[in-house]
Amino acid sequence: MxxxxxxxxxxxxxxxxxxxxxxxxxxxxxxxxxxxxxxxxxxxxxxxxxxxxxxxxxxxxxxxxxxxxxxxxxxxxxxxxxxxxxxxxxxxxxxxxxxxxxNANAVAELAFGMMVMLVRNNYNGTSGTELRGKKIGIHAYGNVGYYVAKIAKGFGMEVFAFDPFVSKEKMMADGVTPVATVEELYKTCQFVSLHIPATETTKKSINHGLLSLMPKGAMLINTARKEVIHEEDLVKLMSERADFRYVSDIEPGNKQEFADKFAGRYFFTPKKMGAxxxxxxxxxxxxxxxxxxxxxxxxxxxxxxxx
Structure with a gap:
């Protein structure tokens, strides 16, 4: 047996x-x-x-x-x-x-839960912003990316995606605008949701050069892996740009630095909980x-x- x-x-x-x-x-x-x-x-x-x-x-x-x-x-x-x-x-x-x-839908819903909380200033009673009419970029259009796109369209957002392994036709059939390069995605979108795996190619690939392309009022949403973020670069960028926010269901190694410097501009779940x-x-x-x-x-x- x-x-x-x-x-x-x-x-x-x-x-x-x-x-x-x-x-x-x-x-x-x-x-x-x-x-x-x-x-x-x-x-x-x-x-x-x-x-x-x-x-x-x-x-x-x-x-x-x-x-x-x-x-x-x-x-x-x-x-x-x-x-x-x-x-x-x-x-x-x-x-x-x-x-x-x-667990794709669960992860996508968590991404939006964190986004809404932070654009409404952690529900502290002050005036926030809305997601409707904003541009969201999906970095890797797999199973989770697909559900992020569906939810985003329900919010009335414009949806863009970069994924060299998914055809433009597939994205367009889902009502998503494909972009040719990862740089174009970050340059175009105020919100970017990460769904890339942690590989030798992707580790620390979300760096200062890429994040600095994002428009004013930018937010990075990470429900992927901690290792894909260049954490020192993210701190550097957030120190330079008071408009930049970060939400993640993975606590970074330098989380205390976020607590000391960026109160109200970040949120981390206490453990990885997308699923x-x-x-x-x-x-x-x-x-x-x-x-x-x-x-x-x-x-x-x-x-x-x-x-």
Whole structure:
């Protein structure tokens, strides 16, 4: 009998776990749980005989992969997968997957929740501004970007996007104006919403040169990854421009400097919470369970992220 381990420092909601169990046990597999574990050794012990794993933000390192002698597949319940050591998975012939799109709407709604809060001055009773008629740029038009565009149009915003991997025709069919360069996106839009992954190319790519192109009253919204921001450059720019604001669901490494210098012009959630809704929690976990069953029963590797 195949064993599927759900290893989550931050557990799934009960309703999600019940559905995961139904899918896994319905396929004739065994479900094992490791929740709220406190040491890396607990994870290493739990993976020894697992054939498959479902994780959230849990770190699947080379050490974990080496300990999991029977492991064939690990699925990250969510879109980002930088917590998986892809090279280690590939070397051990372990298929690594994510569940793209399952938490996209949750992330998009959070982006707008943070935007509205800051344009209304944290609801402090003073006069703010409106989103209607403003231009928003979507940096990477994937699943989250698509939902950001839908919500933005509901607010009456003009929507632009840059993504070299998505056709202009696709964007235009969605009512989004494509731009040819990332510089054009930042130069055009008062609001820019980030949805790029953290890669060797993108790390610290959101820098002073790019951000300084943004119009007066600019706001950067980051629900992507902390690593894509050049944090020192962002502080430099915000020191130069009293009109620039930043919201993120990832606290920067220099968050105290923001507190000291930019009160009222930034907001960070206390932890990464773009996918922290009941619906996204269910969707991602259930998708991960279904992908594992499809992999074992049909050899389906549709959402594989390693080579």
């Amino acid at each position: 195949k064993k599927v381990l759900v290893a989550t420092d931050k557990p799934f909601a009960k309703i999600a776990l019940d559905q995961i169990r139904g899918i896994v046990e319905g396929a004739g597999y065994q479900l094992a749980l490791l929740e709220k574990y406190t040491t890396p050794q607990q994870l290493l012990d739990a993976v020894v005989d697992a054939n498959a794993m479902i994780v959230r933000s849990d770190l699947i390192t080379q050490e974990v992969v080496a300990a999991a002698k029977e492991l064939k597949i690990v699925v990250r319940a969510g879109a980002g997968y930088d917590n998986l050591d892809l090279a280690a998975c590939s070397a051990a012939n372990v298929v690594a997957m994510n569940t793209p799109g399952q 922290q809704t009941e619906e996204a929690n269910i969707n991602a976990g259930v998708a991960a369970a279904r992908q594992i069953v499809a992999f074992f029963e049909k050899g389906d590797e549709t959402f594989r992220v390693n080579k």
